[in-house]
Amino acid sequence: MGGTVGYVPPGCGQTWKATPGGDVYSPGVVLLELVTGKTPIGREFHESCGGNLVGWVRSQVKDQCGFKCLDPKLLASGVKSEMLETLRMGYLCTAELPTKRLTMQQVVAVHAIDYLVKVICFHVHEYMKLASDRVRITEKA
Known part of the structure; x- marks a missing residue:
């Protein structure tokens, strides 16, 4: 290019x-x-x-x-x-x-941080779903 x-x-x-x-x-x-x-x-x-x-x-x-x-x-x-x-x-x-x-280092850093935030959010969401399912199971028992 x-x-x-x-x-x-x-x-x-x-x-x-x-x-x-x-x-x-x-x-x-x-x-x-x-x-x-x-x-x-x-x-x-x-x-x-x-x-x-x-x-x-x-x-x-x-x-x-x-x-x-x-x-x-x-x-x-x-x-x-x-x-x-x-x-x-x-x-x-x-x-x-x-x-x-921006410098190329800043571009890479922004994307790396964005990726980490998305991964963390995904895992927190999955953990919350799991915790919610456990509460429902405990309430039924």
Whole structure:
């Protein structure tokens, strides 16, 4: 993807020099593609938004309308919170200034923490179901 129009971070189009801020930009664009169902460049993006997916998403989020970016087909599957979190990660990875972007370590850490929370919640839920079943059995006896 490096060097492909739509995936190159602002300011790197001329130098083609890899930087930590640039390394996270392209995956951020991919995250935005996944939740919007749109390609990184296209006619549907107005020049006032940079003429690309990143500019369009960033303008929607700044106008407090980020939810309008979500792909309605995917949204219908009931994964709204996951889509919003993915949109947030893509937004943070594609900040205009490299110093404002997440680092790859931060992206990995957020996903690791999210995974651990989901695992813990699953096990707590299962434990509560088991405890509830035991109470019912004890009450019947």
